[in-house]
Amino acid sequence: MLGFSVYLDKDLTADDHNYLLGMRNAGFNEVFTSLTGLNDEADVILKRLNQLTGWCKDLELKIIADVSQDDLHRLGYDLDDVEKLKTLNVTGLRINDQVLMRFVSKLSKSMWVSLNAIYLQPEDITHLKEEAANFDHIRALFDFYSQPETGMADDWFEEKNRWLRKCNLETAAFIAGDRVKRGSFFAGKTTLESQRGIYPLAAALNLKKLSCSNVIVGDRLTSETIKTFARYTKDYAITLHLDKKVPFLEENEWHNYLYVARDIVRLHNEDELPKFEAQDLPLDRLVGTVTVNSSENLNSGEIRIAKRDLPASQKVRILGKVDDSECSLLSNIEPGQKIVFKNLEK
Known part of the structure; x- marks a missing residue:
């Protein structure tokens, strides 16, 4: 599965919609957004999210929202209230902090849940099984690292990936884009340090070699690179x-x-x-x-x-x-x- 990022730190524009359309046409099928670290009022954030989820529904794109428990509380939501969480109209949530597995199990019966891969331990898998979680709706998503020198080592990443796959969990990780980089370091949102500055399609293919089945582009792609992905997804070229x-x-x-x-x-x-x-x-x-x-x-x-x-x-x-x-x-x-x-x- 190929995903890409659209963020909510500013009002969405026609350019954002065109980017969604272009990426969808190039074979991407999932949008990653984040509800963490935003400085705007809750109603502004939720309005932007509602606009994005509406666009994604029209374009038949899945949408995953990155959240922490504190950020959810600030927006008026709680992990234990699944019915209210459904009103966010997202395909799933990526919970980026440590959380009780009973919450995850309950959520997995109604929506997709992505867990922070670095926190997952054997006892968490045991708890998920004891809580009868729907493993078909649970995925382990690795963080991205915007600051140079802080990205993961390939061997540690591959070892963790293989263990997670043995636990019947899908995995996902980030690659940097080649358009405008985000954040205070402008060095690309990548999971692996070795992939910082690497051509996006090459980075995506390398992740697959390291047993990672899902790829999310953390920054935007140039129009020419989008065409390159399109030729790959449609013609294996x-x-x-x-x-x-x-x-x-x-x-x-x-x-x-x-x-x-x-x-x-x-x-x-x-x-x-x-x-x-x-x-x-x-x-x-x-x-x-x-x-x-x-x-x-x-x-x-x-x-x-x-x-x-x-x-x-x-x-x-x-x-x-x-x-x-x-x-x-x-x-x-x-x-x-x-x-x-x-x-x-x-």
Whole structure:
């Protein structure tokens, strides 16, 4: 499941609605918002939430609201009053502080509940079972960390993820966006420190490799990155932007070979390809360098993308280079996966 964030610290605008629509069309199906840390009066916050939930209902988007028990009290709600909580019109609540499992069990019978993953311990799972909680409606959601150097370590995150999955809980985590960053540090809302500054689609794919089944974008995405997600969700295609326009690459359909090579992404095409002469002056192939094998090469016409810095070759011609920000995608390209080349318009 792919989610994205819309916050309630200001009045919502037509731009917010258009963003919801664009993300929905790109294959995102869940909205994350927060009722914590807001300085406005309760009626203002609830009015904004009501507008957002209305839009989400019209667009058939789920909406999860991040809450603490104190913030709920300030808004006039209590975790023990499920019927009143339903009037918030959210799909579910993400409870970001420690809470009695009897509350969670009761809520899970009426709505989705996301629990703060870092607090969950074996005794909590035991209590949920004793309270006959609906595990199909409970998820463990990791925090995001806006301040540099405070994000989680990959190995700790993966270990916690695997344990939670063994407990029959879905998990979710945050990746940073590549548009305007929020917060006082403007460093991106990411769960993993290693993913700070990483291209969003690459970060999302990396989370899946670490046993995390749900991804939420903590900041906004640029329009071009939204298109990249759309191609992935609809066609299972990885989009790579080049530093120059190469019609030969943009106009043909490419697929990775049915295995993953260590040093390169090795692409083939079903059509007959033109012949290419080797580079007059061979150059080193830095990460992201796109080459075509020359007519003297055994696999002439084959497209290759360097996944690491490689030495110069006398049997290839360099066609261009993948934008540096997207090179993190190369290690996530799967066997047989479709590749789309686009010119990087600056």
